Amino acid sequence: MPKVVISGNVGQRFTGGLAEFEVAATTFRRLVLELEQRFPGLGQQVEEGMAVAIDGEIYQDAYAAVLRPDSEIVLIPKIGGG
Amino acid sequence: MNYIVSDLKVVGTRPVRPDGVDKVTGRAVFAADTRGAGMLWGKILRSPHAHARIVSIDTSKAAALPGVKAVVTGADFPDIPSEEAFVGEGPMNFRDLSRNVMARGKVLYEGHALAAVAASTQAICDQALDLIDVQYEVLPFVIEVEAAMAPDAPVLHDDLFTSGVEPKATKASNIAKVVTFKKGDIEAGFKDAEVIVEGRYTTEPVHQAYIEPHACLATYAPDGQITIHASSQGHFMIRAYTAKLLGIDMANIRVNPAEIGGGFGGKTLIYLEPVAVALSKKTGRPVKIQMTREEVFRGSGPTSGATVEVKIGAKKDGTIVAAQQVLKFQAGAFPGSPINPGCMCGFAMYDLPNVDVVGYDVVSNRPKVAAYRAPGAPITSFAVESLMDDLARKLEMDPLVLRQKNAAKNGTKTHYGPTHVNIGFEQVLAAVESHPHWKTPVKPGQGRGLATGFWFNIGGESTAQVHVNEDGSITAATGSPDIGGSRASIGMMVAEVLGVPAERVRTVVADTASIGFTHVTGGSRVTFATGMAATQAAEKVVDELKKRAAMIWEIPVEAVDWHEGMAFPAGSNAGAFEPLDLAALALKAARTGGPINAEVALNAQGAGAGFGAHICDVSVDRETGQVTIERYTAVQDVGKAIHPSYVEGQIQGGAAQGIGWALNEEYIYNSKGQLENPGFLDYRCPVASDLPLIEAVLVEVPNPRHPFGARGVGEVPIVPPMAAVANAIRDAIGIRMPSLPMSPPKVRKALDLANGDD
Numbered sequence: 001m002p003k004v005v006i007s008g009n010v011g012q013r014f015t016g017g018l019a020e021f022e023v024a025a026t027t028f029r030r031l032v033l034e035l036e037q038r039f040p041g042l043g044q045q046v047e048e049g050m051a052v053a054i055d056g057e058i059y060q061d062a063y064a065a066v067l068r069p070d071s072e073i074v075l076i077p078k079i080g081g082g
Numbered sequence: 083m084n085y086i087v088s089d090l091k092v093v094g095t096r097p098v099r100p101d102g103v104d105k106v107t108g109r110a111v112f113a114a115d116t117r118g119a120g121m122l123w124g125k126i127l128r129s130p131h132a133h134a135r136i137v138s139i140d141t142s143k144a145a146a147l148p149g150v151k152a153v154v155t156g157a158d159f160p161d162i163p164s165e166e167a168f169v170g171e172g173p174m175n176f177r178d179l180s181r182n183v184m185a186r187g188k189v190l191y192e193g194h195a196l197a198a199v200a201a202s203t204q205a206i207c208d209q210a211l212d213l214i215d216v217q218y219e220v221l222p223f224v225i226e227v228e229a230a231m232a233p234d235a236p237v238l239h240d241d242l243f244t245s246g247v248e249p250k251a252t253k254a255s256n257i258a259k260v261v262t263f264k265k266g267d268i269e270a271g272f273k274d275a276e277v278i279v280e281g282r283y284t285t286e287p288v289h290q291a292y293i294e295p296h297a298c299l300a301t302y303a304p305d306g307q308i309t310i311h312a313s314s315q316g317h318f319m320i321r322a323y324t325a326k327l328l329g330i331d332m333a334n335i336r337v338n339p340a341e342i343g344g345g346f347g348g349k350t351l352i353y354l355e356p357v358a359v360a361l362s363k364k365t366g367r368p369v370k371i372q373m374t375r376e377e378v379f380r381g382s383g384p385t386s387g388a389t390v391e392v393k394i395g396a397k398k399d400g401t402i403v404a405a406q407q408v409l410k411f412q413a414g415a416f417p418g419s420p421i422n423p424g425c426m427c428g429f430a431m432y433d434l435p436n437v438d439v440v441g442y443d444v445v446s447n448r449p450k451v452a453a454y455r456a457p458g459a460p461i462t463s464f465a466v467e468s469l470m471d472d473l474a475r476k477l478e479m480d481p482l483v484l485r486q487k488n489a490a491k492n493g494t495k496t497h498y499g500p501t502h503v504n505i506g507f508e509q510v511l512a513a514v515e516s517h518p519h520w521k522t523p524v525k526p527g528q529g530r531g532l533a534t535g536f537w538f539n540i541g542g543e544s545t546a547q548v549h550v551n552e553d554g555s556i557t558a559a560t561g562s563p564d565i566g567g568s569r570a571s572i573g574m575m576v577a578e579v580l581g582v583p584a585e586r587v588r589t590v591v592a593d594t595a596s597i598g599f600t601h602v603t604g605g606s607r608v609t610f611a612t613g614m615a616a617t618q619a620a621e622k623v624v625d626e627l628k629k630r631a632a633m634i635w636e637i638p639v640e641a642v643d644w645h646e647g648m649a650f651p652a653g654s655n656a657g658a659f660e661p662l663d664l665a666a667l668a669l670k671a672a673r674t675g676g677p678i679n680a681e682v683a684l685n686a687q688g689a690g691a692g693f694g695a696h697i698c699d700v701s702v703d704r705e706t707g708q709v710t711i712e713r714y715t716a717v718q719d720v721g722k723a724i725h726p727s728y729v730e731g732q733i734q735g736g737a738a739q740g741i742g743w744a745l746n747e748e749y750i751y752n753s754k755g756q757l758e759n760p761g762f763l764d765y766r767c768p769v770a771s772d773l774p775l776i777e778a779v780l781v782e783v784p785n786p787r788h789p790f791g792a793r794g795v796g797e798v799p800i801v802p803p804m805a806a807v808a809n810a811i812r813d814a815i816g817i818r819m820p821s822l823p824m825s826p827p828k829v830r831k832a833l834d835l836a837n838g839d840d
Binding site: 005006007008009010013019048049053055056057058059060061062065072074075076077078079080081082 | 166168172246248260261262263264265290346347348350385420422423425426453454455456457497498499500501502503537538539540541542604605606607685687688689787794796797
């Protein structure tokens with residue numbers, strides 16, 4: 001099953017400090033829904049204010065991104081630039 | 083599709099820049115050059131106080147002045163509810179954005195806008211501003227970040243409670259949020275270390291210092307249609323935020339992108355447009371507002387100043403086993419400093435097992451910060467890369483070898499979570515090792531410094547169109563304002579796909595009503611993301627051209643090849659036809675199906691991260707404390723340089739700005755919290771005569787997610803310079819300078835202290 005990793009407190013405040021856990025989702029959209037269901041508020045936080053790195057590649061918006069069974073999904077703050 | 087580098091004919095060459103003639107002849111139209119029939123001038127009244135309650139504003143005398151057509155204050159703008167958003171290139175609340183554009187209730191920094199007038203001349207505007215009677219209740223203020231964090235500091239916002247802490251904050255504070263990033267076991271890491279170094283560093287806020295001040299012209303028509311000409315890094319951004327702050331449908335606002343005289347992140351926010359629209363609505367006439375240089379400094383955002391503490395533990399062989407950092411970033415008057423990227427970038431160059439980073443986003447009575455090239459990264463890297471130099475000295479190790487030993491590579495897991503993929507940091511360090519600058523001994527009396535840097539780069543939403551004109555020439559249109567040469571790079575990519583010379587393609591920046599949404603020009607995203615859209619649009623056009631040729635030749639489209647700007651039969655079996663070029667196919671367009679064009683809108687993912695390493699040689703005048711940059715080399719992985727001259731220019735410009743940040747630039751406040759150096763005479767940016775030729779070395783590790791392998795290049799080059807300069811000074815005079823800017827008085831003071839003088 002894909003593994004979700006949260007290294008910062010922005011995401012961990014929704015999980016009670018849990019930094020790694022597995023999910024059943026197979027797409028990013030389903031991941032958001034699953035996160036919201038398991039940790040209320042986290043799905044919305046990811047949706048509105050976070051980016052994800054899926055197997056190392058950072059997605060700012062990734063509804064269509066496919067999650068493989070061995071994928072690692074890291075929740076990180078959204079990134080801008082100058 | 084991805085293109086084979088060895089086959090490229092246009093990409094990687096150096097055609098003449100398409101905007102060059104207009105710019106050197108003064109014909110380029112910037113926002114301040116625009117005029118409207120019956121145009122009025124607008125000017126803004128700004129607070130003289132760093133922190134004060136607005137007791138009353140009496141505009142009656144100003145409104146009665148002959149020539150004055152309208153006056154607006156905060157009361158003329160809708161009260162925007164609190165809504166967190168990613169504004170421009172960073173986090174900000176729309177309510178805060180609205181109150182930054184026009185103060186309500188309190189002024190929070192000297193220069194905060196609190197009223198505006200429209201009049202027939204600028205002189206009348208100035209007189210009218212003097213006639214606005216504002217009664218203030220002056221409040222205690224706080225400027226510096228650690229003073230703002232103190233328990234007894236004046237609190238800017240009664241409703242601001244620190245987020246990211248447990249238990250939940252119940253008392254208002256200037257600390258907007260606390261963020262943490264952890265990897266491994268930091269305590270075990272330091273226990274395992276054989277050598278530990280630590281340092282405390284400070285940086286000053288610095289302005290993006292674009293040459294062109296903010297300016298706009300707004301026209302509110304009787305039917306409610308609004309037209310804005312503005313200088314910005316994103317005209318869609320201006321449309322969206324103006325609509326949001328005024329409660330207007332976006333469809334009623336059309337924003338025309340003017341040429342832009344520099345942005346560097348500072349033009350990813352709005353300051354003037356809602357005010358100009360409000361004044362135009364009241365007067366029924368076009369209103370132009372343009373900031374003076376002084377207003378740019380007092381009223382628009384610099385990047386954060388900061389305090390950064392770093393501690394690194396290593397084995398005697400140089401292997402780093404623990405790294406810790408505490409960052410305190412000024413956000414200005416409203417929350418939203420680049421604290422997250424600050425926390426994420428400092429250690430991103432290295433493969434580290436145990437990391438602990440804590441960051442604070444802190445408000446104080448300064449202008450709200452805005453994005454500036456690689457927001458947050460230069461600050462954090464100044465601290466980390468200075469300490470890496472100290473670690474190398476303590477280990478008696480070559481600083482390059484120390485970095486090579488710990489360098490991040492493909493598969494390295496960063497401390498903020500993601501695993502690096504398709505990166506070229508090792509190649510960058512190898513290029514440093516083999517470069518003549520690194521191999522040449524340091525000249526007597528000089529010092530040499532090395533520092534590295536990282537930036538994520540981003541993709542995002544872009545729209546591009548490619549049109550085959552009636553004569554077979556090509557127009558490419560995008561929604562990306564051209565700041566760093568994107569008209570050239572996009573035109574070149576389109577030309578490459580179509581098989582024509584770069585000069586055959588004219589690239590334009592289309593207004594908000596003429597092309598689909600496109601995110602701002604920032605984050606080093608345009609050549610990557612908009613370039614990807616333009617490439618795909620050009621590929622669609624080629625597909626269409628092949629269909630048209632197939633129709634003319636009455637053969638299957640699969641039997642048509644496209645290269646060198648022409649359709650060819652694909653082999654002898656396809657038939658013996660003379661090739662059809664763009665002009666021939668354009669001539670037949672009406673008969674073969676109509677205009678030939680394509681549009682692609684996408685949300686680009688897969689922006690490859692960028693790494694750089696800079697080598698700096700300095701000499702230090704021990705009498706005056708002045709530091710002279712004697713030689714400077716900037717090495718960077720650029721993926722594939724579409725137009726190498728522009729890429730080199732980006733690297734040189736970033737390095738020059740970083741050198742200014744290192745040596746001279748700072749905001750100087752007086753005892754009343756007022757800025758004392760709001761001009762280029764006293765806010766000292768480097769000029770050409772201050773610097774040697776900055777040699778840009780392009781390392782090309784292709785990004786497989788871009789059709790030509792491009793990575794963003796505009797932000798990485800501002801990340802290493804401060805530490806590179808500081809490390810060179812350390813090498814030259816034997817003194818670590820932990821506080822920016824390393825200006826002559828500070829260097830001289832450090833030399834005096836080292837000599838035992840007061």
